[in-house]
Amino acid sequence: MLNIENLHAHYHTDEGTDVHAVDGVDLEVGSNETLGLVGESGCGKTTLAKALIRLLPTNGEIVDGSVNFKETDLTELSDEELRKQIRWTEISMIPQNAMNSLDPVHTVGAQIVQAIRTHEDCSKEEAWNRTRELFEELGLDENRVKDYPHQFSGGMAQRAAIALALCLEPALILADEPTTALDVVVQDQILTMVSELQDEIDSSMIMITHDMSVVSETCDKIAVMYGGNVAEYADSETIIKNPRHPYTLGMRNAFPDISKDTQELISIPGSPPDLIEPEEGCKFAPRCPFAQDECREVTPEPEEFEEGHVVRCHRADEVEYLQEEASKRETWAEMKDDQGDLISATDGGTDE
Amino acid sequence: MSFSDILNRGGSDTPSGVGIGQRIREAFQSTVDLFSGERMGQFGVFLLITFILLAMTAPLLAPYNPDTRHEAEDGSLLRLAEPSGDHLLGTNHEGQDVLSQVLYGTQVSVFVGLFAALIAVFIGTNVGLITAYYGGLVDDILMRLVDIAYGLPFLPFVIVLVFIFGADLFNIVLVIAALLWRDSARVVRAEVLTQKERDYVESAEAIGASDFRILYRHILPNVLPIAFLYIAFAIAYAVIFEASIAFLGYGDPELISWGKMLYQAYTFGAIRFAWWWVIPPGILLMFLVSSVFFIGRTLEKFTNPELRH
Amino acid sequence: MGLQRYVGRRLVQLVITYWVFLTLLFGIFRLAPGDPTSMYQMDGLSPEARQQILERLGLNDPLHVQYMRFMVDFITGNWGDSFRYGEPVMDIIVIKFWNTVLLMGPAFFLAFAIGIIFGAFMGWVRGTKKEKGGLILTLFARSSPEFWIGIIVLMVFTFQLGWFPSGGIRAPGAEINSFWGRYLAWDFLHHLALPLLTGVIFYMATPTLLMRSSMISVLNSDFVEMKKAEGIPEYIILYKHAARNSILPVTTVVAIVIGLTIGGSLVIETVFNWPGMGREMVQSVTYNDYNVSQAIFFLMGSVVIFMNLVADIAYVYLDPRVRFDEQ
Ligand SMILES: Nc1ncnc2c1ncn2[C@@H]1O[C@H](COP(=O)(O)OP(=O)(O)OP(=O)(O)O)[C@@H](O)[C@H]1O
Numbered sequence A: 001m002l003n004i005e006n007l008h009a010h011y012h013t014d015e016g017t018d019v020h021a022v023d024g025v026d027l028e029v030g031s032n033e034t035l036g037l038v039g040e041s042g043c044g045k046t047t048l049a050k051a052l053i054r055l056l057p058t059n060g061e062i063v064d065g066s067v068n069f070k071e072t073d074l075t076e077l078s079d080e081e082l083r084k085q086i087r088w089t090e091i092s093m094i095p096q097n098a099m100n101s102l103d104p105v106h107t108v109g110a111q112i113v114q115a116i117r118t119h120e121d122c123s124k125e126e127a128w129n130r131t132r133e134l135f136e137e138l139g140l141d142e143n144r145v146k147d148y149p150h151q152f153s154g155g156m157a158q159r160a161a162i163a164l165a166l167c168l169e170p171a172l173i174l175a176d177e178p179t180t181a182l183d184v185v186v187q188d189q190i191l192t193m194v195s196e197l198q199d200e201i202d203s204s205m206i207m208i209t210h211d212m213s214v215v216s217e218t219c220d221k222i223a224v225m226y227g228g229n230v231a232e233y234a235d236s237e238t239i240i241k242n243p244r245h246p247y248t249l250g251m252r253n254a255f256p257d258i259s260k261d262t263q264e265l266i267s268i269p270g271s272p273p274d275l276i277e278p279e280e281g282c283k284f285a286p287r288c289p290f291a292q293d294e295c296r297e298v299t300p301e302p303e304e305f306e307e308g309h310v311v312r313c314h315r316a317d318e319v320e321y322l323q324e325e326a327s328k329r330e331t332w333a334e335m336k337d338d339q340g341d342l343i344s345a346t347d348g349g350t351d352e
Numbered sequence B: 001m002s003f004s005d006i007l008n009r010g011g012s013d014t015p016s017g018v019g020i021g022q023r024i025r026e027a028f029q030s031t032v033d034l035f036s037g038e039r040m041g042q043f044g045v046f047l048l049i050t051f052i053l054l055a056m057t058a059p060l061l062a063p064y065n066p067d068t069r070h071e072a073e074d075g076s077l078l079r080l081a082e083p084s085g086d087h088l089l090g091t092n093h094e095g096q097d098v099l100s101q102v103l104y105g106t107q108v109s110v111f112v113g114l115f116a117a118l119i120a121v122f123i124g125t126n127v128g129l130i131t132a133y134y135g136g137l138v139d140d141i142l143m144r145l146v147d148i149a150y151g152l153p154f155l156p157f158v159i160v161l162v163f164i165f166g167a168d169l170f171n172i173v174l175v176i177a178a179l180l181w182r183d184s185a186r187v188v189r190a191e192v193l194t195q196k197e198r199d200y201v202e203s204a205e206a207i208g209a210s211d212f213r214i215l216y217r218h219i220l221p222n223v224l225p226i227a228f229l230y231i232a233f234a235i236a237y238a239v240i241f242e243a244s245i246a247f248l249g250y251g252d253p254e255l256i257s258w259g260k261m262l263y264q265a266y267t268f269g270a271i272r273f274a275w276w277w278v279i280p281p282g283i284l285l286m287f288l289v290s291s292v293f294f295i296g297r298t299l300e301k302f303t304n305p306e307l308r309h
Numbered sequence C: 001m002g003l004q005r006y007v008g009r010r011l012v013q014l015v016i017t018y019w020v021f022l023t024l025l026f027g028i029f030r031l032a033p034g035d036p037t038s039m040y041q042m043d044g045l046s047p048e049a050r051q052q053i054l055e056r057l058g059l060n061d062p063l064h065v066q067y068m069r070f071m072v073d074f075i076t077g078n079w080g081d082s083f084r085y086g087e088p089v090m091d092i093i094v095i096k097f098w099n100t101v102l103l104m105g106p107a108f109f110l111a112f113a114i115g116i117i118f119g120a121f122m123g124w125v126r127g128t129k130k131e132k133g134g135l136i137l138t139l140f141a142r143s144s145p146e147f148w149i150g151i152i153v154l155m156v157f158t159f160q161l162g163w164f165p166s167g168g169i170r171a172p173g174a175e176i177n178s179f180w181g182r183y184l185a186w187d188f189l190h191h192l193a194l195p196l197l198t199g200v201i202f203y204m205a206t207p208t209l210l211m212r213s214s215m216i217s218v219l220n221s222d223f224v225e226m227k228k229a230e231g232i233p234e235y236i237i238l239y240k241h242a243a244r245n246s247i248l249p250v251t252t253v254v255a256i257v258i259g260l261t262i263g264g265s266l267v268i269e270t271v272f273n274w275p276g277m278g279r280e281m282v283q284s285v286t287y288n289d290y291n292v293s294q295a296i297f298f299l300m301g302s303v304v305i306f307m308n309l310v311a312d313i314a315y316v317y318l319d320p321r322v323r324f325d326e327q
């Protein structure tokens, strides 16, 4: 249903340089499927989501690639076509901070009614009734449709934002960290509810999050992003049980409870890459315990292993070795020591 | 690196040993950085410096004594002469050289603008610092005072005061300053209230720094950018008010100012025909005031980063 | 509900402000050089006669007695006589008050209406040449004192083009039949045009600039992006969401612009010979006619204080966050 090909999105900066926030992404989302998009802060997840519906800020631009949604390339549509045919009717959004995403001077209900009536020819009354029903379904008191956003608690506002996202029963929902602002209990409730409603209206979803445990529970497929690329893409089970990319392996260590292989929390040393006009080579190489000369010199291309398991890594074929080594604390610890003089790899002995 | 970054250092992490000379040099450098690429701001700085130089060198530049009544060849008063080689901007109704008058008029506007603004912002910044830091009754009383100051119609009040205390330039400066401080007091207070919550204030309190030290060594540098912005605005208002007072006939009778020139031209009915007498003081007035507004726009971008786009 | 309590509290504040204002008024005019008799002194007023006048006017009484009487008189609208006209101040001022209100009132509202639209537009097209041009024009308008704008306007529209009269409120010899006949006349509008234009140009600048910067920060906020994602048409986002939110901070300068407008009436009325309170104020100060000046000062202050109240209530009304949370 959604097919992203070789998407590049850049931000132009005041200094005249470009931030390559999305740097050649290929992804697919099928009907009624939930794709989890995970990765460290700053790896381009939000940029990717915004690029899909062309909502990049004024200094952002899609420089290459296509976003094929139900046979149309969204990058080719005119603004007006996009607005009328795609936005909200086909693709909607659940924002990270619902409170800020609702206009403070209009009632919550009025904003949902406005969205409905912008795209559908229906009477005011009918729109209000639908809004009340949505409130019910999301566990909100229907009498509060005439409240202003600031009269809601954070959790209620989030539910209202979800109601807004669902009101036109879109084919695809983009959820950018929809629950990070909430406490864990409410998070769970809301995520469960979203999944149920999503099934009910038969829509697909892209769920962006930092939290591996969230995606492992709710998503059918997972894409792990690193530095503007998709490092690894597969169904949830594969990503969690049988990943091939060293970055995914490292991430998995940071959430010991989701995989049985590793029991202790190990974090990946180093910091995310600078996305300003990156050079050739694998972006993860500077932090990768398995990096070799090739990794630093040649950018790996996405390669498909088993059906639907795509990895961007030169050494992805050495899967057993990688998985074995990556679960050891020393593998990552040694990295930490040698941070200063780039990477002296632990395996091949390829010293510079 | 922005202006406030540099100033912030004073508050947050500079050990108190850093010399004041060093700070001033850094502040100067950051001011230069601030205006690079800001054409409007550069234009404003250029204009303002030009006006200040004009004011200082007016006696040298002016071709004549501005009070001299020039005579025509036949011995009659050279009234309302059009611009010519002798009188580049012609003469006024009393045969005085307009160019010389305009140049001397620069002194009044620049003097009033700078002094009234500095005094007003000096008072306002201190009031803002103290009320926000101590809060309580002091704050309540001073802020009610500010509210009441906002309830006074400005120009009528100034005119009444000038009338009472006498129309000499110093009084005019003081009266304008006495009313303008309210703006900077209000914004500085608001800014201090947010700064007070910052870590650096807490840590300074924790190591037992005195109130005075916290206020003036730690907090003040952080509110300076806003204070500078309000100096710019205050200069603009002070110049406008001085000119308006003079235009209404309450200016210092001893001095030639742009407002007074326009007052004379207006009451004489010269705006019908003697453009050379009317246009120069008006245009200069407009450019002087706009110079500080242009500078203000640049400063504002750094006190309110959202405006940068 | 919150709103009523808020208005109640503001009314109490209003009374206090008024009291301080009147006290100040009393103080200032007692400090003024000369007293009403100085006008007669030129006509060879004997010291005894002078004492008589002072006695009659109650100026020899102890200060607190004068103060109490002043307060009572002012509040009851008993503003004394004008020394210059020899008539009750009230009679002189009423017409002048309306003349001023009918000039400065429209100037104020047009300045805000145009300023808000213009500022919203500049914020919307931020970063373009249009915005830059508009910004520079606005800054120049704001930099020109009212009398300078007035002089330019006169030079262009009266002396060059001859379209409008140079001043006054009606053509000489025009007949007036009633209060409303005075103002509902083509002739009045013809005279109103230039002073109104002058005021609008100057007062527009402040709301324009504020609306622009307010607009820019609102346009950066999440909910505007969200409305775009919702596929709401741009023009609706512009006026229903962005502009509507941006107006809130603009209401805070209402007070400042009111103050400017009131003060500006002195200048604009002088330039255009408009027989209003402002011009009367300038003249009465010159002539030591301080019953008139203090009455006008009182009226001007009242307008500012009252409009401040209106602006605050409007703000509370426009912003639901304040409307409901204010205790
Ligand atoms: N408006 C912008 N202008 C310039 N650079 C930007 C802009 N927005 C984001 N970036 C940069 O683009 C990169 C990707 O940002 P993005 O917001 O997409 O990351 P993210 O994966 O969503 O992070 P997070 O998990 O923190 O939300 C970052 O390096 C960020 O600094």
Ligand SMILES: [Mg+2]
Pocket: A045, A046, A047, A176
């Ligand atoms: Mg993000």
